[in-house]
Amino acid sequence: MIMEYLLVQDVALSTAPSYAAVTKLQSWPQLPECTEQSLVSQLQTTLDIQQQLNIVSMATGKVLPLSSLTVKTAVGDFTASGSCAADFEYKSVLVLNQQCLAELIYQSDYAFTPMIQRELLLLESEWLFALRNALVVSRLQQMALKDTLTGLGNRRFFDDSFDKTVQLAKRHNDSCALILLDLDNFKQVNDNAGHSAGDEILLAVADTLRDMLRCTDSLFRFGGDEFAVLLSGQDTSSAELVARRLVRAINQHHRCQQHNVSASAGLALLKPEQDGKHLFAAADSALYAAKEAGKSTVRVA
Numbered sequence: 001m002i003m004e005y006l007l008v009q010d011v012a013l014s015t016a017p018s019y020a021a022v023t024k025l026q027s028w029p030q031l032p033e034c035t036e037q038s039l040v041s042q043l044q045t046t047l048d049i050q051q052q053l054n055i056v057s058m059a060t061g062k063v064l065p066l067s068s069l070t071v072k073t074a075v076g077d078f079t080a081s082g083s084c085a086a087d088f089e090y091k092s093v094l095v096l097n098q099q100c101l102a103e104l105i106y107q108s109d110y111a112f113t114p115m116i117q118r119e120l121l122l123l124e125s126e127w128l129f130a131l132r133n134a135l136v137v138s139r140l141q142q143m144a145l146k147d148t149l150t151g152l153g154n155r156r157f158f159d160d161s162f163d164k165t166v167q168l169a170k171r172h173n174d175s176c177a178l179i180l181l182d183l184d185n186f187k188q189v190n191d192n193a194g195h196s197a198g199d200e201i202l203l204a205v206a207d208t209l210r211d212m213l214r215c216t217d218s219l220f221r222f223g224g225d226e227f228a229v230l231l232s233g234q235d236t237s238s239a240e241l242v243a244r245r246l247v248r249a250i251n252q253h254h255r256c257q258q259h260n261v262s263a264s265a266g267l268a269l270l271k272p273e274q275d276g277k278h279l280f281a282a283a284d285s286a287l288y289a290a291k292e293a294g295k296s297t298v299r300v301a
């Protein structure tokens with residue numbers, strides 16, 4: 001179903017953390033009267049889909065007490081926090097100019113009678129333009145962070161995620177690991193077999209890495225033939241094993257073997273006294289050492 005939404009070509013990012021909208025709406029009556037006009041105005045104050053959903057869920061609380069409200073879009077699913085399962089469910093598709101924007105899923109302990117459904121439809125119509133704008137912004141934000149060839153996070157996304165991962169690890173007295181991977185002899189593929197053969201190798205490598213990593217790991221392409229993997233939490237202790245497995249998988253990939261392409265990797269683990277810059281420099285040096293050691297291998301900082 002989600003594949004039919006507007007901006008269907010986009011890969012959905014994970015959902016943003018939600019707010020206490022559903023629980024709040026139970027006490028909505030003490031808040032000022034929410035006219036249809038003021039709902040539109042409120043929705044125009046933000047381009048954040050999660051915040052718009054919270055505004056809608058509070059307004060919907062005027063129609064009937066909700067237990068849960070979820071919106072499914074091409075850029076991800078968003079749920080008002082405090083949501084919990086209820087007996088009655090009602091789904092509605094939001095369409096604007098014959099384009100499917102999203103699917104709304106309501107849950108309540110009260111039945112969605114035809115009259116309630118009509119009132120919900122009116123509220124939904126107030127959301128359409130604001131939601132369309134928020135989806136476009138979200139799509140642009142995603143594009144700015146994605147490598148167009150492989151769909152992996154790009155260098156800008158890496159920089160942001162890397163800082164956050166390091167800060168989080170430090171705050172929790174935890175560690176994290178960085179693996180920098182660089183293909184060996186990749187240039188000759190472009191030179192001998194053409195740029196599209198080179199692109200196919202990059203796609204095969206991206207798929208291989210994606211398949212081998214856990215969803216909690218983060219994978220990026222820096223551009224060129226260089227990739228980065230961020231491991232946090234419990235993965236850190238086995239980071240060397242992970243790095244060796246990744247390199248082996250690339251080396252054994254039939255398309256890479258066909259063109260004599262392999263991979264080298266440098267691994268570094270965050271030490272308590274280090275910051276992100278140290279960690280990156282250490283992984284980079286380890287990668288350099290792996291290349292110097294004859295390629296197709298892993299070095300640990």
Ligand SMILES: Nc1nc2c(ncn2[C@@H]2O[C@H](COP(=O)(O)OP(=O)(O)OP(=O)(O)O)[C@@H](O)[C@H]2O)c(=O)[nH]1
Pocket residue numbers: 149182183184185186187188190194195196197198199202223224225
């Ligand atoms: N096909 C393709 N080639 C790219 C892309 N981005 C960069 N390249 C090429 O990737 C190559 C990377 O160069 P190097 O890292 O020196 O190539 P290498 O042969 O792997 O070098 P070593 O790492 O020393 O083995 C360059 O020839 C770039 O033109 C891309 O998106 N597609």
